[in-house]
Amino acid sequence: MKFIAVIRQVPDGESRLKVQGGRVDLSGATLILDQMDEYAVEEALRLKEKHGGEAVVVGFGPERVEEAIRTALAMGMDRGVHVVHEGYADPVAVAEALAPVLREEAPTLVLTGGQQADWDSQALGGALAEALGVPVVAWTTALELEGETARAKHDLDEGAEWVRVRLPAVFTTQQGLNEPRYPTLPGIMKAKKKEIRKVAAQVSPKVALLEETIQEKARLGKILDGKDPVAAAEELVRLLHEEAKVI
Amino acid sequence: MILVVLDHDGNRLRKGSLEALARAYRLQEALGGEVAGVLIGEGLGGVAEEARRYVDLLYTVEAGPYTAERWAKAVLEAAKKGAKAVVAPSSRQSRTYLGRVAFALGAGLLEDTLESWAEGGEVYATRYAYLNRVTQKVKAALPVVLTVKPNTTPPAEPKGEGRVEALPLPPVETVEVLEKIQEEKKGVSLAEADVVVTGGRGMGSAEAFKAIEELAALLGGAVGATRAVVDAGWRPYGEQVGQTGKTVQPTLYIALGVSGAVQHLAGMNKSKYIVAVNKDPEAPIFKHADYGIVGDVHQVLPALIQAVKKLKD
Numbered sequence: 001m002k003f004i005a006v007i008r009q010v011p012d013g014e015s016r017l018k019v020q021g022g023r024v025d026l027s028g029a030t031l032i033l034d035q036m037d038e039y040a041v042e043e044a045l046r047l048k049e050k051h052g053g054e055a056v057v058v059g060f061g062p063e064r065v066e067e068a069i070r071t072a073l074a075m076g077m078d079r080g081v082h083v084v085h086e087g088y089a090d091p092v093a094v095a096e097a098l099a100p101v102l103r104e105e106a107p108t109l110v111l112t113g114g115q116q117a118d119w120d121s122q123a124l125g126g127a128l129a130e131a132l133g134v135p136v137v138a139w140t141t142a143l144e145l146e147g148e149t150a151r152a153k154h155d156l157d158e159g160a161e162w163v164r165v166r167l168p169a170v171f172t173t174q175q176g177l178n179e180p181r182y183p184t185l186p187g188i189m190k191a192k193k194k195e196i197r198k199v200a201a202q203v204s205p206k207v208a209l210l211e212e213t214i215q216e217k218a219r220l221g222k223i224l225d226g227k228d229p230v231a232a233a234e235e236l237v238r239l240l241h242e243e244a245k246v247i
Numbered sequence: 248m249i250l251v252v253l254d255h256d257g258n259r260l261r262k263g264s265l266e267a268l269a270r271a272y273r274l275q276e277a278l279g280g281e282v283a284g285v286l287i288g289e290g291l292g293g294v295a296e297e298a299r300r301y302v303d304l305l306y307t308v309e310a311g312p313y314t315a316e317r318w319a320k321a322v323l324e325a326a327k328k329g330a331k332a333v334v335a336p337s338s339r340q341s342r343t344y345l346g347r348v349a350f351a352l353g354a355g356l357l358e359d360t361l362e363s364w365a366e367g368g369e370v371y372a373t374r375y376a377y378l379n380r381v382t383q384k385v386k387a388a389l390p391v392v393l394t395v396k397p398n399t400t401p402p403a404e405p406k407g408e409g410r411v412e413a414l415p416l417p418p419v420e421t422v423e424v425l426e427k428i429q430e431e432k433k434g435v436s437l438a439e440a441d442v443v444v445t446g447g448r449g450m451g452s453a454e455a456f457k458a459i460e461e462l463a464a465l466l467g468g469a470v471g472a473t474r475a476v477v478d479a480g481w482r483p484y485g486e487q488v489g490q491t492g493k494t495v496q497p498t499l500y501i502a503l504g505v506s507g508a509v510q511h512l513a514g515m516n517k518s519k520y521i522v523a524v525n526k527d528p529e530a531p532i533f534k535h536a537d538y539g540i541v542g543d544v545h546q547v548l549p550a551l552i553q554a555v556k557k558l559k560d
């Protein structure tokens with residue numbers, strides 16, 4: 001059996017973002033393995049621990065993405081494939097670039113994050129599934145293998161459902177699927193020696209990124225002292241009524 | 248042809264469908280051709296009568312219960328008739344099955360767009376990125392697939408009596424639905440509420456949310472929760488606001504005992520006014536607040552309820 005986690009590297013959400021020449025400049029930001037993709041790595045590891053086989057991490061993006069792949073290897077993944085591409089690529093183009101690699105690997109199943117913390121895209125799972133000609137289960141919160149099939153629970157826009165799906169299939173992650181483990185020191189040492197195969201991406205972009213702007217809405221920041229809770233509450237309600245005119 | 252995927256609840260079109268239609272008509276000004284709709288689901292007769300009034304041509308596809316594969320196939324069947332653009336209301340489900348559709352069409356996918364327009368045979372859009380912190384301007388050549396963020400576009404008006412054509416759903420390998428888990432719905436829906444009152448771990452217990460329900464009801468709003476609260480089992484997941492929960496953009500967002508983690512902010516940082524109550528003056532939420540009270544929520548919340556009641560009298 002082979003369990004693949006498709007990952008990307010993104011800025012830590014706590015990082016300050018700045019814009020240079022109409023583009024977000026990540027030079028000062030801390031870059032991490034996308035936390036939604038961490039769920040994918042953890043699930044691949046758990047499936048391997050339970051059913052045997054191999055857990056492979058596939059990363060897409062520029063050279064620096066190797067750090068995120070190493071993080072996944074330090075968590076316990078067996079080996080990595082890095083599909084190298086500089087610059088913006090939309091999810092359809094990413095799926096096209098990953099499809100030949102995934103087909104060659106012939107995985108039992110593929111996992112990836114439910115939403116990307118940089119492009120805020122939720123489409124990679126669906127696009128990958130189409131590329132591979134297999135079903136997709138999005139926003140998965142539980143996953144069990146049963147022979148040639150998997151039973152999974154996943155979120156819908158309203159409520160949730162249990163499904164059975166023939167494998168291979170693509171699953172996108174959701175919180176609740178698992179609690180990702182931290183890389184251990186021996187894990188980090190071992191990760192240094194694990195193989196990362198580099199593949200040059202064949203990308204034909206479908207979407208061009210023209211401009212990025214940061215519009216953190218300027219907030220009023222009127223913070224009241226609540227030592228006298230009744231007075232503070234009355235003042236707040238007055239402000240909301242008279243100044244903001246929202247109640 | 249510009250094809251609009253019309254979302255519905257089995258009886259009526261959802262509001263998002265009328266917004267998607269309005270976007271389609273905007274694209275039509277530059278791209279020309281007809282505006283067609285596609286309705287997918289089970290027993291579409293009634294809703295088809297409503298839907299045909301908004302389009303030149305309505306395709307219906309009897310597809311049974313939702314799966315990403317069936318919905319993607321149904322949209323593709325209609326798109327094959329010559330769609331230059333596919334427009335749909337943005338939802339978790341649409342952003343999944345349209346990933347399939349965009350790949351199959353080799354189309355650019357513009358997700359969760361705030362605005363969109365066509366110029367010189369290309370489609371432009373703006374959308375949020377980086378957990379709602381950055382606005383991107385993007386463009387794609389035709390064919391294009393785009394989803395419309397809720398509450399960004401004035402809804403379209405009915406315009407006549409479109410033709411109706413039923414399309415068959417080709418066989419498709421998909422998932423087998425074993426069991427549906429319905430979400431309990433009460434009061435105003437979170438996504439559409441004009442006021443959202445959210446409690447965080449600082450509320451201390453599930454019981455403490457009774458007061459939040461009371462304040463939300465007084466303001467005609469909905470109750471929200473942080474992940475910490477959902478994980479603790481105090482509130483259902485359907486109320487979670489944030490990256491892995493719902494995105495809301497009300498006029499007034501009140502955060503009580505919420506720290507203001509980025510993943511939570513991602514779901515509410517575009518609210519018009521943000522109010523925070525937290526006992527820690529250093530809590531990050533205050534940096535994102537228009538108004539706030541540094542204090543114990545167990546004292547401030549009852550006082551707030553009283554003050555609102557007084558105002559209403």
Ligand SMILES: Cc1cc2nc3c(=O)[nH]c(=O)nc-3n(C[C@H](O)[C@H](O)[C@H](O)COP(=O)(O)OP(=O)(O)OC[C@H]3O[C@@H](n4cnc5c(N)ncnc54)[C@H](O)[C@@H]3O)c2cc1C
Nearest residue numbers: 447448449473474475489490491492504506510511526544
């Ligand atoms: C991939 C990923 C996705 C996530 N998605 C989401 C998401 O969708 N939504 C979400 O909310 N989180 C999400 N999180 C979790 C997020 O990082 C935070 O852990 C969470 O938002 C914290 O919730 P909280 O503010 O209620 O709790 P805490 O961080 O524990 O904060 C509690 C606050 O209450 C204050 N407080 C305590 N007692 C009182 C009192 N008596 N009176 C007043 N104030 C008091 C404290 O000062 C503190 O600021 C996600 C995390 C990850 C990794």
